[in-house]
Amino acid sequence: MQDWWQATFPKGRQTLTISDAHGFPIKIAYGEKGSGKPIVLVHGIGSWSYGWRYLIEPLAQHFRVICFDATGHGFSEKPLQAEITHQGRELKQVIQALCEEPAAIVAQSLGALATLAMATEDQSLLTRLVLINVPIFPEQLPSVGMRVLSGVPLHLVQNFDQLRLVRLMAPLVRGVVGLARQEVVANPADITQEDVYWVTYPYIEQPGAIAGFAQSLQQAAREIQRLEQKQPNLISKVQDNLGSITSPTLILWGERDGWFPVSHGEKLHSCLPNSRLEILPDCGHDAAGSFSKQVYAAVLPFLQELPVEQ
Template identity: 25%
Template structure:
């Protein structure tokens, strides 16, 4: 799906009570049934999931948000962008849509948001699919630490294109998956001045303390959890998944071969198939209980 088609079906919602003004969130909401909430990472936005949304929506209600400061959500200098704040935003967003609980499909820092909510609001998180997620002290990576320096707010659109192109080369293992459509889709929100500044603010907000404090609490998270991990990832290596599968009681690992960081783009069919199989079993077990 190209950028414009994806944008045309996005909706917006205004959330009050988070900052001193309404905060606008952009999101996709398609399909019917139990809700799946898709959370992207940095430096992407919900377009990361553009190839998996519709296949998942054949079975579930799929909601993919642009987190605050990302994509086409609010990008003003009016709020924190940390994963703790993003968790607040998700809670308020779900309440606004009258969704008491959802299955979380979360990538990169989106996985950190899911873990925070699984800990503090376990009734909200029915299950988790964590894909190459941040956890423990695995982040922020060097590239994001460098990007977060305030001086980078003066970067040009060409600088951003170059930065993202270098990320694409590392974040995908399969050359054929690096399409012009994907390039244009991911870079789209970040080529104007507001988008460039927002990306830098997003990078500056990354704080490993927000996941290290959860380390001793992972064994208290009862949610069925699938660790859906690209094995070639040098940013969030498979060793993190191998540790998580030991620490989260109801976790299982599905390692995706010949796949790097951006699993939904690198291996969309395997991502969908593994997720649907996991959710089918997770919901069946919940019903039986």
């Protein structure tokens, strides 16, 4: 198949070097399309820029669209990160490096939590927020598969990854992912072989991708455990500071999100003073990938409220 980056972005896949918490350089993959006010798309856990495949082109008709793979995901580098807090820090650096002005953020799932984390600390780089199905009030990792993988010792996953055994098991991996995606879409008929191919592509072809995913799951599981035990954690820190976020915010929530119920969206809406909530009927967790037309219809008018230069 044709390289997705080359087919999607005029300059294909580009590389940006940012710094981790210790000042070490990390290379992340990104693409951009369109012109005008900057819009940054932020994917969720286990995903990559392909997750925005149906929204990049229509949004690029109106804005300069930038999407990037978080470290440990997709085509970005996959270093070991001790804590989950690196994601909000990455987003800030991406905006600073690629945007000459504050940007609007459209973020889904864990990417939306990272966006909230950044917003509670610094809103100077933000204009508007679109948050889709956010894991802001989690009780556990949302799927059985995630909970199982998070319990496997990381060194075992790394060994499996480094030996590239996954390439020998590619058909099985795609089959398992195809079944897993039924959890995040309302209509399983929406799942295509092409989508499964590209969703799994980094895991099969990019060394470190499976270990990076497992590490992210372990980080998330630790954060939820700390939340339950009332120990210091990112989630409660964000929860406690939601009221400080004054950026105009649109919250989109899938009516049939099997991972995080609509009540979480309603609670988030009540905590954000300058927010509005829109429930997407018959939509599952992966709204960007399986409900893109409805997401676009909700997002475009909200983003077009951005101030226009005279």
